[in-house]
Each structure stands twice: as structure tokens, then as C-alpha cells.
Amino acid sequence: MTAVGEPRPGSDRPGGRALDPDRQDRQDRQDQQDQQSQQEQQELELRVLLERAVPRLPDPEGRLAGVRERVVLARRRRRTAGAAAATVTALVLAGVLLPGVLRGGSGPVLPAAPVPSVSHHDDDGGRDDGDGRDGRGATPEPSRSDGQDERVRFPQLGGLSLRLLPGWRAQKSPEDAVSGPYAHAFLANQPLADHPPACDTKELTECGPIVSLLPGGALVSIAPASGDARSIELQGLSELSLAGSPSSFCRNIGGTKEYGALLAGPSNRAEFTVSLCLGGDSPVVVEDVHTMIASADFVTGPDEPPTNGSTATAATGSGPTHSGPTFSATPPRNAK
């Protein structure tokens, strides 16, 4: 038996006096209420903070027109996809090889081949069957086995058109990512997969069309610029600058060096970011990439079917209006 005031055996309160059960219950409930109040207070503060800090952006003129345009484009893409499939089928049945139509002539302006909607995950990141196909029924890039340069166009990037050197492949992002900032284009000197090979779809996702860079391999990503970069006045292509360390995206595919640059659009402002991920040191590859990106032009007409025959006239601009900036041979460091 303990005397009054002496600690009860086993008690753990300061001074050793244990609360009776009722008081303990009340204390616990009070603690819970205090915690809840604290959370509610934090939530209230966050609500106030958000309301104050989120800017009241002006409504742009032409928002509805922009929405209508997207609706029309979406319908057109669905119709075009259906028509293209029918055309390919008809050509194959007629015995005409589509790559043969594309081969020949000098520098036809071709839309970059779309990624098919059905994906096939391939562990080696894509096979090349020797005729420019990736072995899965898709044709991600035009054939360049004749050694001729060709131009590829990316309609979803403002009609960006680039010279594609022999040995290089081009690809654009999937149909359902064609709009705005998540539209991308890729160039590579090795086969490209037709679907992100391994993507974590739960949280942050950084996927590309290559699982692993080959020695000397290179992957170029072109995407619309965002944020402060878009306000930079620029003509042509800024210098390809070596990053201090490659990004996680680049490292994940075995890249050891990464370069970045900005590319101007018709407005003479930086409209695109360009990143080059290299598997090893290769000044020749860097130079090739610079040559291709510096050849950028912007075609403001509707999507064109692959041309045959008089490709020279298409390349020299007798077709849709070209509204590109002037590119100098040695791009100046004139980014502001």
C-alpha cells in the first residue's frame, strides 16, 4: 500500500501520479480535439494562402476559338488515321511498297510517322528489320538506305520541319499527347520503340522511345518551351551547351552526357527546348545534331501526304508557306 502522494508502482506520469481512467479518457479526447483543431487550422490557413497566391489570370481573347479549333483538329485526326490505314491497306493489296514510294528524289518533306495506338513492348528497344521498320508493323521513320538526306515534319510542333541526316530516325509523341506542351519529337541514331517501354504510371513519369542507348547512341528530344524560357528572344538555334550532369531521364537510358539548347520559332522567341542525350563522348554526333536542328523550318500548311516524284519543289517551298527564321551557319550565342 502506498501513502498519499507517493507514486503508485508502475505509474509513468511525472511525479508518478497516474490519472484515473475517466480523467485519462478526457485527456485523450482533449488531445484528439486539439490535434483536429490544429489540422483544421492548418487547412484553413492553406485555403487562405491558396486563394491569395493563385493569380487571377486574364481570360485570353479567342479562348472559345481555340477550343473549337481543337475539336476540329481532333475530328480531323480521327478521320485521317482511318483514311491512312485504308490507304496503306490499298497500296499493299495493289503490290506497291510504301517505303519504295518514299525512297528516291531529293529531300521530300514528310510528316514524321505517327506512333501506332497499339503498343508492343520490346525488351531491346526496337528492332530494325533493315527496311526502316521496327519489326512491329509500325514505320517510325522514313527509309534512308539510299544515303539521301530527307526532311521530316512535326505538325504538332507548329509545323516544325527538320533535315534528317542519313542514319537518323524521327518520331513524334502519341496521338493523344499531340496538344500543347506535352507534344514531343524525337530524333535518334538507333531504333526507336513505338511506345514508352517502361513507364511508372503512378507518379512522375519520364519515358522515352529508347530503353538503352547503344555506344555512340544519341537521343534528341524536342519539346515546346515553357515558363520563362518562352520570353527569351532568339534567332535560330542557341548553342548546344553541355549540362553539368545528365538528367535522370538521360541517365536512365545509359546516357553519360547531355546537351541542351533553345530553338526559336517564327516569332523569334525561344519556342522549343532541345536536349541531346549521348551514350558516350561523340563530337561528330553533336555536330550532326546541330546540323539537323539548325535546319529547322516551320511549315504553316495542312499535313501533307508523302510526296513522290517532284520532291525538289516541295523542299524548296513551292508548297505550303514556310515561315521560318533565318539560320546562320554558325549560330550566335544571342539568347537574351
Next chain:
Amino acid sequence: MDPGDADFEAFVAARGARLLRVAWLLTGDAHLAEDLLQSTLAKVWPKWSRISGDRPEAYVRKALVHLHASWWRRRWRGELSYADVPDAAGAVDAYAHVDLEQSLAAAVRALPVRQRAVVVLRYFEDLSVQDTAAALGCSPGTVKSQSSRALRSLRALLPERVDGGDRCG
């Protein structure tokens, strides 16, 4: 003009500004926000006659959040770091001299996509736990747990004091 078009246009005129702010909080960039909003409206418009009678704003808001999550999952993006260009989406530095708008945008953007959506819906749009769960297609319990985690993360990321030292609220 189709009567449905007039109704849709009226909706956009009335609610566009608020939805744009939601989109900004999701994307952290004014251009991206407008793009997200227009893309969402383009998806919703063809179905407007079916949805306009029953809480269209909730439907559009849900579509906005889902489209953002879809863009986030499907994006092919390389991180870019080059010396001559300002860092457009840099890491949050609680001690840098940035204004409230930038630090908040960066902090919310630093959250995982789902937590970000919960913050936007619960604390900016002021939806209930149940409505937030319905918009996200998850359970109320998940919303509560994501809310708690988001609050903890934001407290760690945001500057302790704002407005010259006065705590808001």
C-alpha cells in the same frame, strides 16, 4: 447556332476564369494552364448536351484533373539543365527570395500528382472529402490520407513566414 453551343459558351464565360486558376495550380504555368483548360473544354464540348443539366462544373473540373494526370503520365520529357537558360521549373528553395506566388506554385508542383489534385480540389475548390473522392475516383479514406500527406509536405516546402512575417489566416 445550336442552343447547346450558346449554353456552353455561357458556361465558359462564367466559369472559365475559375477553372483557369485551377489549371494554373495544377500546372504552375499560365500557358500550360490555358492549354490544359482549352484541351479539357474541347473534350467536354461534344458531350455538352448530356452533361449540361447536371452539375456541369463538377464534370468539367473532374475532366480537367484527369486530363492533367493523363498528360503527366504520358509525357515524354527530358529534364533540361543548361547554363544559359533560366530554370523555368526549378526546385523549391524555402529560403530563396521568391514571392509567394512562385513559392506556392513550386511547392504544389513538387507534390506527387495525386496529392496535388487533392490540394487543388479540397483546399482551393473547397470540395468536401466525398466530392473530392468522387472527382478523383478514389475512396474518402484515400482523400483524407493524401490530404494529410500533402499538408505535411507543403509545410516542409513553403516558407514558414509570408507577408513580411505575418502568418496568413
